[in-house]
Amino acid sequence: MAIHQISVFVQNKPGKLVGIIEELANKGINIRASSIADTAEFGIFRLITNDFDKTREILSENNVTNVTKVIAAKMEDKPGALYRVVDILSEAGINIEYMYAFTASETFGAYVVFRVDDVDAAQKLLDEKGISTLNDEDILDM
């Protein structure tokens, strides 16, 4: 379970990020979710796409990339939904490195991507608590 996320090292220079997004667009990749973390020197562009293998192939040609497994947990549409998930993880001593939210469509609902230090433990825990999460096939069919 869990889903594959691809991260790309991006130089903080005009046009670098646009170039990457443009290339993916030209090659028919659908970006499902993304986030950018940046420092004064560089940025890290993280993305989840409809075709993880092809995305990695395209990006690795000219960039430094990194693949990690992340958890995409469904958020119920009510107050405290995010807190519930975060609380489950932190109670179990799982460290959240970062997270970001995305919505695919109105019917599909809202998700939060968690990058944690122990993805297998986190997945198991959320399964046990009945929190719905995505896997790579779900992303394909969105």
Add this chain to the structure above:
Amino acid sequence: MGNYFQPEIETASREEILSIQNEKIVKQVKHAYENVKYYRDLMDEKGVKPEDIKGVDDIKKLPFLSKADLREAYPYGLLGTDLKNCVRIQSTSGTTGKRVVAFYTQHDIDLWEECCARAIVAVGGSNEDVVQVCYGYGLFTGGAGIHGGSHKVGSLTLPMSSGNTERQIQFMMDLGSTILCCTPSYAAYIGETLAERGYKPEDNKLKAGIFGAEPWTEEMRRSIEQSLGIKAYDIYGLTEISGPGVAFECEAQNGMHINEDHFYVEVIDPETGEVLPEGSKGELVFTSLDKEAFPLIRYRTRDICVLSREKCSCGRTHVKMTKPMGRSDDMMIIRGVNVFPSQIETVLLNEGYTPNYQIVVDRVNNSDTLDIYVELAPDQFSDIVSVTQKREKKLESAMRTMLGIGPRIHLVPPKTITRSEGKAVRVIDNRKLHD
């Protein structure tokens, strides 16, 4: 014991070598005095006559020549024979100021190529080898010297010149090159490209490489040896004295034997010009012993190194020089501290980075800045910002320890630092723009 191209001279006793040198120096100084007005004037100014030179012990009486003299005498001022006796010129890359043009008679070419042949045989070369020469051909001595040496050995010579890496790899694979000759940075690049194409080090037939014309480190040697599956050897030379092959490394891989039957070597204090005892660190000074067209006497190389007469396991008796620890031209003075690019390279390789880097020195508000751009390898990249930043900090602190001053490290994606196929442009000093 290894193989020699000219065993009788390469393993001659110290006495034999000295006697050859004593005989040759008398003739060489006389030749320079009689035919090179520029040097005759220098000798007259110092009050030294050719008769005062009876052997190599008298060399210290003679005036030095420097790169400045070569520029001043450009193009014919140091020519020692009629142009009709010359068959070739070679020239330095001329990155600073006027080019240096060196002239050769056929005799001069032969002795130079013989030195290169010794270097090729020393790394195991013979007429059964395929020598791929990807030093630049043309005015640069790298291509021509090794090419000629390879002919003298009788190896199958691939005159590739530099560049066109795809073609280099195709010939290397299809013709089974066994000895690769190029700059160390290009060898590293070829190794990297081979790996990218999915080749393993054992897929090529290479056994040795002769790499020179730019400074490189032991760490870089190990990384090239691994990536190509070879033994990597150093070679030293300079256009002014002939070209590559003035000194070359043997199987012992711990210093380069200077061809003392053709070149007399001294180490001097670069400040005072005083000759230092053997084993001291100082500036290398060469005197050609039997050159016709371009006899240079006491030529100051600006290369800092140490000589050693310790007995070598290869059986050669000629003195060994260490890899130059830095060319005074390469040395940067940043915030009052001497910094050599080779130190920066050492840290990068120790910390697991590729030797692709660029140093930018500038002056902001009267204070020097040092920025080092380093290519990030895929296995060094993390999607977590703090992890990547920690890498930067770790490298910065390793640099600070080595250099004594703190640089700013910039991690950049692979292939963003312009790759040259000949000499790598490692240093950009913008301070000169403000002076």
